Amino acid sequence: MFGRRRKNRSDNSVDATTDEFERIGASSPDDDFDDVASAEGGPYDIDEMDEDEVGGSRLDLGSVLVPIPQGGQIQVEMAPNGNPQAVHLVTQHGRITVAAYAAPKSPGQWREVAAELAETLRNDNATVSMETGPWGRELHGSTPNADMRFIGVDGYRWMIRCVAAGPAGAAAANGPLIAAAHAVLADTVVRRGKEPHPVRTPLPVVLPQTLADQLAAAQQQQQQASRQAAGPQQGQARPQQSGVPAAGQQAPPARPQPRPRTGGSGSAMQQLGF
Template identity: 45%
Template sequence: MALFGRRRRDRPADEHVEPDFDDYDEAGADDDEFEPSQGDLESLSGPFDAEDVPDDGIARLNLGSILLPVPDGAQLQVEMAEPGVVKAVHVATPSGQMTVHAYAAPRSGGLWEEVCGELAEELKAGGAAVRSAAGEWGQELMASQGDLAVRFIGVDGPRWMLRAVVAGPQDQAAQAAHGLRTLVRGTVVVRGTQPWPVRDPLPIELPPEIAQHIAEQGG
């Protein structure tokens, strides 16, 4: 499981980062071990709320606000906002890099529809070709620019919104989308009871052994 640290400021749920392969090619540090997911992710119907975690025997990486099923053969890459503060945990696969974030959302739901429209406008303004399509959980957003293909999936849950994105080469776009949907199906969101402002990212916490590794690497 490759790890790397990269310092960036926190971003809200609706802020778009223009796709760039430089964001996905940072060199990894030494490998750590994590037991990959076991069981059939394809058959799951998530993402799940923490109160509805299925007894499916699937190993999930505990990242505090999300429990993430890491696919077999994937690498984990940790992005730091500043020392000791995790910005994101990326799942790197041969078809693309996947990132899953959970955000605070209103009880009424509907946050993904708002965010999706804002993302589409920002992507277009950045020169990307953008289109949307109906997906498993509602609207999915696809963008392409040069040789890079990006797909966003959003899911509205109870007081949370899950936003998942995969970026990779154009010729791997179909495989990347399939992998992202599979990852989302097995993810668990741990919202907690704290009154987070709407659209705030729920905090990511690393398991102690990974946090220690990052600290030793100066991240």
């Protein structure tokens, strides 16, 4: 699998950002690691897998297929145009978000993205450190109220980014949230597709039909509840209906979040909703 292949250390596009990492990193990662070296497992490229290997144990989001952590729930974030923009896996310890981006054929994009994210985190008054994880460099950012870790992996024409975010202290390297994030990323499958995309463009998120139907039903219930809440002011009081999703669904969607969110650029804190 590409996730286990190692980079060519003579690639100028990779080495060009080494000084930047030394400048921003509070703790330097081990140079023997790189951002495509993997622990056992993925992330995998779907083109390198047999159909029966993909299986039905992952949530198919179009560009990525992700496992759902034990006890996890799904939170769908909507773009202003009404399309799904991101899907978050919500656990008791924090939130895990996996997204895929278009990238060049040669690896090295994650280094550049991580350096830029570190800069924006610092601009948001976060404490930033660069640490070493199973795939190489991981970016850890913390504020008094929030903690986050960015984990990136370069693939063939794609880059995958996993963000684990929670309250202060949640994104420590040895914590349960990061253990869950590593497990999710190691079992993630990327479906890049053949379509051309500009470098760093987020690959499309496509909801499964069942999840899309649940989201539409939840939105309809919210709209109906809003109308009913306005009823007493108009002399038309009606009992409000519960927004509980249909029974039997393992990971029901939470209410959509319409806040703006940038793809591979912009304020890191804005991307996480802080």
